[in-house]
Amino acid sequence: MNVLLIGSGAREHAIARAVKKSKIESKLFCIASNYNPGIAALVADLTIGNINAPDSVVKFAEKHSIDLAIIGPEAPLANGVADALRKLAIGCVGPTKALAQLETSKGFTRNLMKKYKIAGCPIYQNYSKLDGVAEFLNELGDNYVVKFDGLMGGKGVKVAGEHLNSHKDSLAYCEEIVADGGRFVIEEKLIGEEFSLMSFCDGERLIHMPPVQDHKRAYENDTGPNTGGMGSYNDKQQSLPFLNDNDIHSAKLTNEAIALALKKEFGTGYQGIIYGGFIATADGVKVIEYNARFGDPEAMNVLALLESDFLELCVALVNGELSEYSIKFNSKATVCKYAVPNGYPDAPLKGENIGISKINNPDQLYYASVDVIDGQLIEAGSRTVAVVGVADSLAQAEALAEQAISRIEGPLFHRSDIGTAKLIQKRIDNMNNLRGHS
Numbered sequence: 275m276n277v278l279l280i281g282s283g284a285r286e287h288a289i290a291r292a293v294k295k296s297k298i299e300s301k302l303f304c305i306a307s308n309y310n311p312g313i314a315a316l317v318a319d320l321t322i323g324n325i326n327a328p329d330s331v332v333k334f335a336e337k338h339s340i341d342l343a344i345i346g347p348e349a350p351l352a353n354g355v356a357d358a359l360r361k362l363a364i365g366c367v368g369p370t371k372a373l374a375q376l377e378t379s380k381g382f383t384r385n386l387m388k389k390y391k392i393a394g395c396p397i398y399q400n401y402s403k404l405d406g407v408a409e410f411l412n413e414l415g416d417n418y419v420v421k422f423d424g425l426m427g428g429k430g431v432k433v434a435g436e437h438l439n440s441h442k443d444s445l446a447y448c449e450e451i452v453a454d455g456g457r458f459v460i461e462e463k464l465i466g467e468e469f470s471l472m473s474f475c476d477g478e479r480l481i482h483m484p485p486v487q488d489h490k491r492a493y494e495n496d497t498g499p500n501t502g503g504m505g506s507y508n509d510k511q512q513s514l515p516f517l518n519d520n521d522i523h524s525a526k527l528t529n530e531a532i533a534l535a536l537k538k539e540f541g542t543g544y545q546g547i548i549y550g551g552f553i554a555t556a557d558g559v560k561v562i563e564y565n566a567r568f569g570d571p572e573a574m575n576v577l578a579l580l581e582s583d584f585l586e587l588c589v590a591l592v593n594g595e596l597s598e599y600s601i602k603f604n605s606k607a608t609v610c611k612y613a614v615p616n617g618y619p620d621a622p623l624k625g626e627n628i629g630i631s632k633i634n635n636p637d638q639l640y641y642a643s644v645d646v647i648d649g650q651l652i653e654a655g656s657r658t659v660a661v662v663g664v665a666d667s668l669a670q671a672e673a674l675a676e677q678a679i680s681r682i683e684g685p686l687f688h689r690s691d692i693g694t695a696k697l698i699q700k701r702i703d704n705m706n707n708l709r710g711h712s
């Protein structure tokens with residue numbers, strides 16, 4: 275089987291490893307936006323190309339007689355790459371452009387939740403003009419969030435009390451969006467602990483993955499600017515220390531309700547990964563956002579735990595046969611940490627040498643935004659490399675990740691607090707306080 279991987283970050287490195295572990299004999303090809311030496315070592319051909327242009331992806335797929343494609347990032351989905359591949363009868367792990375609106379339009383997803391009465395939707399309004407904005411802000415008082423309605427890597431979201439300090443500031447941000455011809459959503463600010471729950475979806479049936487918690491803020495103790503995600507963890511037995519079984523169950527039901535609503539809305543089912551970004555609040559589990567792909571870094575956690583054959587699973591997914599599939603995840607804990615360039619995310623260093631020769635176990639390492647020039651590994655300006663620790667306890671998994679990441683040489687930093695007992699206790703205490711018990 276000829277398999278196409280689209281994308282070249284750490285998430286895609288994890289996907290490539292999972293494909294190559296399969297007992298199905300396959301040849302893997304990758305169309306990439308940067309040279310990822312980890313992926314390059316696993317594939318028959320890695321070509322740097324425009325992963326967001328359906329024509330160039332189709333050409334590459336035709337050249338290699340691709341049977342199945344796995345789309346890593348959101349931008350190719352937003353640009354209709356899955357539509358173009360499906361036209362060639364290539365099965366795609368990744369939805370069509372219309373179904374990917376689940377991620378590409380926050381307003382679309384809120385309307386979908388409202389129309390199909392899906393639990394967990396905050397109070398919200400969609401706007402393309404300023405009419406009614408001031409009144410809605412008054413109604414929400416100090417608890418509101420303004421979201422640019424489009425792909426902005428999380429950077430279009432401004433939260434009252436964090437990025438917006440008055441209705442005047444907020445109106446100015448809305449005005450900026452309108453002046454650029456954009457749309458935006460204003461919604462109730464939710465208070466609680468965030469987590470991600472991803473599901474494989476074959477159009478009808480879902481298979482859920484373990485819940486994971488990402489860390490969006492750049493610096494220790496959840497301070498500093500928002501990033502793509504500095505690291506993530508899950509606890510043993512497919513749990514998180516601050517969630518109860520009901521929370522996880524309601525997140526799964528919400529993903530199922532979303533898949534059903536999409537099928538009703540479009541007539542065709544969603545094939546790919548449904549990523550629910552949830553928040554556990556005093557009032558139950560609510561939806562922060564949806565993504566139409568694996569999370570990065572969350573993919574490193576869940577794929578490190580996956581015991582089933584990933585490629586078999588992808589084949590079942592594109593054939594609409596997930597109901598026949600029984601999935602198995604290891605019950606260990608995992609901790610993933612990213613090393614990022616000094617200055618990330620606002621003014622990241624680029625082009626500096628980094629060294630990974632001191633890492634004992636290369637299987638723990640995932641390459642992300644790197645390049646290789648004259649045999650030297652360099653940082654390419656975004657999240658650089660990720661490491662994962664897998665162990666019987668969170669404390670051990672954290673220690674393994676920390677040991678590995680501290681051996682990486684170069685002008686990089688990481689969050690040493692991710693997965694530590696202290697930060698996890700803070701999450702538990704926060705949730706207990708919100709739920710009114712200690």
Ligand code: AMP
Pocket residue numbers: 396419421427428429431433461462463464465468490551562563
């Ligand atoms: P998003 O791109 O929608 O995931 O938003 C980025 C980040 O903004 C989320 O990870 C949350 O931390 C925060 N955020 C988004 N929506 C809300 C909300 N309704 N209430 C509180 N925080 C939010």
Ligand code: GLY
Pocket residue numbers: 488502503565568569570571572
């Ligand atoms: N971990 C956040 C994301 O993948 O969007």
